[in-house]
Amino acid sequence: MGSVAAFGRLTAAAWSLARNDALLPRELDALYPPSLSALSKSLQVFAGRQARDGRPGERLARSLEKLGPVAIKLGQLLSTRADIFGAPFAEDLSRLKDKLEPFPTDVARREVEATLGRPVEALFSRFGEPVAAASLAQAHDATLIDGRRVAVKVLRPGIERRVAQDAEVLNLAARIAERWSVAARRLEPRALAETVIRATELELDFRLEAAGGDELAEVMAKDGYMSAPKVVWDGVGKRVLTQEWAGGTPLSEAAALELPGLDRPALADNLIRAFLAQALDHGVFHADLHEGNLFVAAPAQVTAIDFGIIGRLAPAERRYLAEILWGFLERDYEKVAQTHFDAGYVPRTHSVSAFAQALRAVGEPVFGRAASDVSMSRVLTQLFEITALFDMRLQPQLVLLQKTMMTVEGVARRIDPEHDIWRAADPVVRRWMLRELGPAARAKRFAEEGLEALRNLARLVENPPLPAVAVVAQGKGSPFAWFAIGAAVSGLTFLLAAWVF
Structure with missing residues (x-):
């Protein structure tokens, strides 16, 4: 698709958001600075009848669903942060995780046969209706010839073309932001867009997802904080993935957190520790841990599915991450600051001590406090202001890590509103420090x-x-x-x- 077509799609996306009053919702007028408040009022002139229907989150969900898979993934990320955007907003977006409109089962069967090169009946004794539908694929409940219950994931027909179109639009938006917004340049919009696009493109080959799921299943088994269904390799192809059925209840269902015998604090701890153990100990982590991809069972078992996005950290990044987390755990802000300088995240034209002072201003008010007592929107605002003050630029190699950390913390907060992320992280980070940085x-x-x-x-x-x-x-x-x-x-x-x- 050429630049002209991409610009047309970008304009159409902006128009759709404006028509749904989902770009700068009127309900948030009181929170906008004067310039944005004026722009919001101007955009409301273009709002259509649908802008009067539903809450801001519902209107945004409708818009994102029509805009394509990359936009839907943005909505999935926003839906995990009720602590930042509010519970109603997050709940309205939650349908984007796994409750999108499915495509017909007979189309899915044809995709399976074309990909695997044999009739559906040659592998499955039963091939049921879709049980979940997401932005790129949908999952079917099925039974293998040998009697095992499995989930069969089938790529949406024509999704490659949609992703390619989204990539063009995202690249164009990044170029516009980089050219016309000085503030946006610090966030490396083009590098960020390339990272998102590459991750989404890799999701379109289920052979890679099967390999990633198999690798992470081995990694998870070493700690026991999380598990993954076994891959059924006979049912794997570029557009089809078959895995054993995940036990437990989808965390995206409200009833999941009301299961008898569920230990919610331990469940939240296991989620945080699973992610950190994967990233620190092994340098490979599940990078799409929203509620739609997690199943839970009493007392505190977590099973992950959907391994289309896998994050990887080089040894140097793992060390920097561990040292930063350890510094915060020990409240050693000078150490945290020095690590940022050693990693090159902060230009050496600045003062380490001044940066440590700024970190203390953010860390001390939240350290050791329950999640319910901390305003994450305020913390993120402070961090953004500090990173701007010290000329910190976005690190493209850490985008998936930062995105996953944000998602995981949001899910943990939903599981246990009193969750203390620092207490949960301590044993994993301490173990890594003793093993990797001890005598x-x-x-x-x-x-x-x-x-x-x-x-x-x-x-x-x-x-x-x-x-x-x-x-x-x-x-x-x-x-x-x-x-x-x-x-x-x-x-x-x-x-x-x-x-x-």
Whole structure:
């Protein structure tokens, strides 16, 4: 799709939001600064009859559903943060998680047969109606020939074209924001758009999702905070994914939190710890943990589905994340600030101490307090103001992590309104710090660095770039040259022994 068509779709999206009074809802006029209040009143001139129907969240949900899969995913994220946007708004958006309009079952059967290359009856003794429908696919309740109950996920027909169109529009919107808004440039809109688009494109191949689910199932089993259904590989293709049926009740159902014997504080803790253990210990995490993708069972069991978006962290990012969390847990704001500078998140033109002071202003009022006593909208506003003050730019490689952290905290707050995220995070972060940054870990890293230095030295002798070393390598070196190499090796060995012992 060309730029002209993309601009047309972007304009149509803005018009749809304005017609539904979902862009700057009239109900929030009192909260807008004067400039936005004036714009809101102007937009209301264009609002249609549908703008009078329902609450702001209902009107926004209607608009996003028509705008396509990327817009729907934005609504899913907003629906997890009742603490920021209010419970009615979040509840109105919750239908975007798994209650969209399904496509016919006979179409799904044809997709299964075309993808797997055999009749539905060759694998399934029963293939039922859709039980959930989301932005990219829908799930069917089915039974395998061997009697196992499974969920069969089928991609929506023509969804690839919709995603491609959304990608064009999102890229255009990012370019416009970057060109015309100085404030938006700090958020790296083009890099953010590319990250979102790439993640969505990967969701369109269920073979990749099956591999991600299989990998994360192994990771989850090591801690037990969360589990994942087993992949049925015979029922996997580019447009079809088959997994064993997830036990428990979907967390998107209101009755889920009223299950007999459910330990809601422990359930919220397990959710937070599962995410952190995945990210810190293994560098791979489920990056779409909204209620529609979570099933719960008493007393505190969590099962995750839908592994289309997998986040990954390099070792350096894992270390920075752990050190930042640990610094907040210990209320060591100087350490948190220094880690931001070491990671390059804050330009070195600023003062570490001044940044630590700003972090203290945000952290102290919320540390150790129950979630119900903390206004997350106020905290996020403060953080945004501070990041602007210290020229912090969005880190594209951390977008999925930040998005998932926001989602997981919102879900945990819904499960347990008194939830303390810091208390829940403590054992996972503490374990990581002791293992990765303790004396034994430092000794191991030093040994690895010493061995790497020896390998480099060996390569230097085999392929010497310097004349003196070349002479040594040919067996013609002086005793002094051999002594220099021997001293280097001995020195490394001595330092290694001193560090370890």
